[in-house]
Amino acid sequence: xxxxxxxxxxxxxxxxxxxxxxxxxxxxxxxxxxxxxxxxxxxxxxxxxxxxxxxxxxxxxxxxxxxxxxxxxxxxxxxxxxxxxxxxxxxxxxxxxxxxxxxxxxxxxxxxxxxxxxxxxxxxxxxxxxxxxxxxxxxxxxxxxxxxxxxxxxxxxxxxxxxxxxxxxxxxxxxxxxxxxxxxxxxxxxxxxxxxxxxxxxxxxxxxxxxxxxxxxxxxxxxxxxxxxxxxxxxxxxxxxxxxxxxxxxxxxxxxxxxxxxxxxxxxxxxxxxxxxxxxxxxxxxxxxxxxxxxxxxxxxxxxxxxxxxxxxxxxxxxxxxxxxxxxxxxxxxxxxxxxxxxxxxxxxxxxxxxxxxxxxxxxxxxxxxxxxxxxxxxxxxxxxxxxxxxxxxxxxxxxxxxxxxxxxxxxxxxxxxxxxxxxxxxxxxxxxxxxxxxxxxxxxxxxxxxxxxxxxxxxxxxxxxxxxxxxxxxxxxxxxxxxxxxxxxxxxxxxxxxxxxxxxxxxxxxxxxxxxxxxxxxxxxxxxxxxxxxxxxxxxxxxxxxxxxxxxxxxxxxxxxxxxxxx
Ligand SMILES: Cc1cc2nc3c(=O)[nH]c(=O)nc-3n(C[C@H](O)[C@H](O)[C@H](O)COP(=O)(O)OP(=O)(O)OC[C@H]3O[C@@H](n4cnc5c(N)ncnc54)[C@H](O)[C@@H]3O)c2cc1C
Numbered sequence: 323x324x325x326x327x328x329x330x331x332x333x334x335x336x337x338x339x340x341x342x343x344x345x346x347x348x349x350x351x352x353x354x355x356x357x358x359x360x361x362x363x364x365x366x367x368x369x370x371x372x373x374x375x376x377x378x379x380x381x382x383x384x385x386x387x388x389x390x391x392x393x394x395x396x397x398x399x400x401x402x403x404x405x406x407x408x409x410x411x412x413x414x415x416x417x418x419x420x421x422x423x424x425x426x427x428x429x430x431x432x433x434x435x436x437x438x439x440x441x442x443x444x445x446x447x448x449x450x451x452x453x454x455x456x457x458x459x460x461x462x463x464x465x466x467x468x469x470x471x472x473x474x475x476x477x478x479x480x481x482x483x484x485x486x487x488x489x490x491x492x493x494x495x496x497x498x499x500x501x502x503x504x505x506x507x508x509x510x511x512x513x514x515x516x517x518x519x520x521x522x523x524x525x526x527x528x529x530x531x532x533x534x535x536x537x538x539x540x541x542x543x544x545x546x547x548x549x550x551x552x553x554x555x556x557x558x559x560x561x562x563x564x565x566x567x568x569x570x571x572x573x574x575x576x577x578x579x580x581x582x583x584x585x586x587x588x589x590x591x592x593x594x595x596x597x598x599x600x601x602x603x604x605x606x607x608x609x610x611x612x613x614x615x616x617x618x619x620x621x622x623x624x625x626x627x628x629x630x631x632x633x634x635x636x637x638x639x640x641x642x643x644x645x646x647x648x649x650x651x652x653x654x655x656x657x658x659x660x661x662x663x664x665x666x667x668x669x670x671x672x673x674x675x676x677x678x679x680x681x682x683x684x685x686x687x688x689x690x691x692x693x694x695x696x697x698x699x700x701x702x703x704x705x706x707x708x709x710x711x712x713x714x715x716x717x718x719x720x721x722x723x724x725x726x727x728x729x730x731x732x733x734x735x736x737x738x739x740x741x742x743x744x745x746x747x748x749x750x751x752x753x754x755x756x757x758x759x760x761x762x763x764x765x766x767x768x769x770x771x772x773x774x775x776x777x778x779x780x781x782x783x784x785x786x787x788x789x790x791x792x793x794x795x796x797x798x799x800x801x802x803x804x805x806x807x808x809x810x811x812x813x814x815x816x817x818x819x820x821x822x823x824x825x826x827x828x829x830x831x832x833x834x835x836x837x838x839x840x841x842x843x844x845x846x847x848x849x850x851x852x853x854x855x856x857x858x859x860x861x862x863x864x865x866x867x868x869x870x871x872x873x874x875x876x877x878x879x880x881x882x883x884x885x886x887x888x889x890x
Contacts, residue, residue: 323735324503326352326469327728328721329488331476331531332510333359335367335452335713336692336720338459340508343721345466349728351721352469354491354502356526356816359460359472360453363512363524364713367452368563368634369436370444371416371710373409376433380441382406389708390883392438392594393662393701394843395859396544398879401669401697405708408715413445416714420458423447424631434631435568438594438705438890442568449563449634452710471502475816476530477748479507479538479685480740486538486687487736490744494816497809499748501741505728506687508720509535509665509673510713513693517824517831518658518776519769520559522551526820531694533823535665536830540673540684542864543696543876545827546834546845547662549704550778552598554657555643556615562635562654564706567591569631571620573602574651575610586890593890596703596844599656603778606655617651624648656778662704662844663834664696666863666876671697671720672727687727691720698861698879702843751818754803761802761817764795768821768828776831781849789832793870796825826866833871834862855885 328344330337333355344351355362374385385406390397417423417431423445426432435442447454463470471491478490480501488503511531515523536542552573553562567573573591575581585601586593593601602616610616620628625648628636632647639645639652667673667690674684691697692713699712771791775784799822806814840854841847860875 323733324505325488326350326504328506328508328724329354329502329504330508330510331489332362332512332692332694333470334362334364334510334512334692335456335459335710336717337508337510338456338463339714339717340510340691340721340724341468342459342462342466343718344725345468347722347725349725352471352502352504353463354471354474354476354489356473356475356494359463359470360456362456363527364452365456366524367710368449368561369565369568370434370446370451370707371413372436372439372443372705372707373413373445373711374406374443375410375413375431376441376443378441380443384440385409385443387883388439389699389705391888392703392705394703394853394888395885396701396842396861396878398698399881399883400879401699403881404669405699405712405715409711412711412714412718416455416458419462421447421455434565435592436706437564437567437592437598444568444707446565449565449632455710475819476534477819478740478744479534479688480736481538481685482736484686486685487734490740494811497812499741499745501736503736505731506689506724508724509688509690509694510692510717510720511694513661514824514827515658515660517768517828518772519766520554520773521658522554522559522561523659528820528824529827530820530823531690532665533826535673535685535688535690536826536866538685539866540688541666542830543663543666543698543861544701544834545661545663545830545864546838546862547702547843548658548776548831549595549660549662549844550599550656551659552595552602552656553618553654554659555639556613556653556655558642559657560638560642561659562618562638562652566618566620566632566635569627570623571618573598574617574619575605576612577610581605581610589890594703594705596846597890599778600846602656612653615653615655618654619651620647621649621651658773660704660709661693662696662700662702664694665690667695667697669697670723671695671716672723689720689724691716702845748815751804751815752807754801756803756805757801759798759802761814761821764798764802765821765824768792768795768824772828772831776835778846780835780845780847785832785835789836792825792828792832796829799825829871830864833864833873837862837873859885
């Protein structure tokens with residue numbers, strides 16, 4: 323008998339929202355996370371969450387249009403329409419769960435401006451929005467009594483006859499490896515930012531779910547679309563939220579010039595992220611930066627605005643760079659932040675072919691939501707504050723659809739071979755001879771090569787270099803030892819497995835990048851600087867093989883919006 327109807331892997335906003343909705347649909351649902359749920363990366367989200375709910379001249383259609391345009395017309399318009407339509411109700415749902423959003427002077431839910439948006443439609447809790455929502459959702463999980471496997475690390479998906487039947491996971495406290503079965507599995511395992519160095523992402527963002535599904539035969543979509551955020555702090559790459567610019571901060575170069583006026587005359591600092599990051603990189607390359615940075619200037623906002631609405635980033639800049647943003651401009655530069663690509667799903671969050679789209683199939687019973695998935699609402703470039711929205715909208719749908727699917731499944735028991743195979747593989751890692759290689763060193767080499775060649779500006783040669791380096795690291799990984807042999811919280815073993823996942827994701831990122839012969843969204847090739855709608859209005863799709871990534875393309879879903887030249 324299956325342990326659960328639905329198992330949600332991941333306890334960030336997508337995972338928790340999925341678990342809450344599956345619970346409310348009446349299923350036996352469990353949630354599993356490699357860290358304590360409220361330590362998921364969603365906790366770090368600062369700026370806010372979008373919805374066209376504020377009234378005035380804003381509308382759902384405007385939100386849809388901005389998102390389609392922001393995606394550089396690569397986003398699937400059916401998915402974007404769905405997300406933007408559901409957004410207002412989801413904000414109200416969150417409010418009813420207990421999220422205390424900031425309010426305006428009249429006591430209504432308050433909004434702030436964000437990049438690429440025609441109207442101020444970002445709802446927020448100071449600059450700790452993710453934390454505020456995540457904690458409220460965790461309360462809902464506790465209240466519902468949802469079974470939560472906390473600090474369990476998923477090592478494998480259990481697949482029998484092409485269907486996902488649960489996971490093999492290590493209970494990190496004891497080192498015990500166990501099978502947890504379910505009639506449907508939802509992957510909500512977040513992004514893969516740590517394949518880049520530096521990154522704004524937490525150390526746990528290692529693409530585990532993407533890699534597990536990829537190796538199991540699912541398709542990764544648009545993996546080349548990696549977002550560099552325009553304002554990451556000099557030195558360590560910690561994020562300074564776009565909300566700073568939403569509140570009115572400027573970007574200035576070494577000459578004190580507000581350079582975005584040249585690149586995006588209308589939207590300036592609030593153009594979309596790919597545009598702002600490229601502008602900064604150009605300023606720096608052309609010699610108008612200081613030590614590889616330009617500056618975020620908040621001085622004119624005044625101490626009160628900064629200390630009430632941006633208190634957290636004030637603290638970050640002060641603690642890590644020794645800069646008081648009330649009186650000094652802060653050195654910043656573009657830094658890896660988000661992956662638009664991920665595990666391909668349809669709008670029902672299913673990661674397999676139910677719509678008959680030619681060219682992709684995958685593992686039945688496997689659903690995905692949040693940053694790990696690519697339902698393709700962000701296309702080539704995500705708008706700020708649309709990611710939290712994606713997590714809750716598609717998390718909710720995933721919960722509902724997984725319950726529907728599970729109801730149609732007969733009970734089953736699984737073969738013992740899955741657990742045995744994982745145990746044997748892990749024992750094999752412990753038995754490896756110490757050849758002097760270390761996980762941390764390979765991880766750093768990976769991050770640096772990706773940050774050099776798969777960043778804001780790319781070209782054929784650089785991407786080939788990165789792909790070759792990733793292959794070399796994958797070879798070295800095959801002999802990489804696990805030094806620490808203990809059972810209790812063996813982080814050496816965990817880091818080892820995470821590295822393997824990041825390498826596979828990096829392989830897919832390079833493969834997607836090399837396939838796409840144009841510039842679109844975050845994928846800007848200096849050797850092919852134009853967008854080519856005739857040949858490349860399509861998704862890149864990558865599947866796994868022993869010999870390396872296999873690539874193909876898939877059509878983009880269009881509804882009402884024809885591609886236009888993108889100006890801000
Ligand atoms: C610093 C920062 C600020 C951001 N600010 C904003 C913002 O203001 N607005 C916005 O819209 N977006 C923002 N984003 C993006 C957004 O926060 C993320 O895309 C989103 O929170 C991802 O949520 P998620 O639920 O998909 O994954 P996560 O929150 O990353 O959660 C992943 C979960 O999967 C679990 N997991 C992963 N691998 C395994 C495994 N092998 N076994 C078991 N469990 C596993 C983890 O434990 C975790 O619980 C920000 C991102 C960062 C990094």
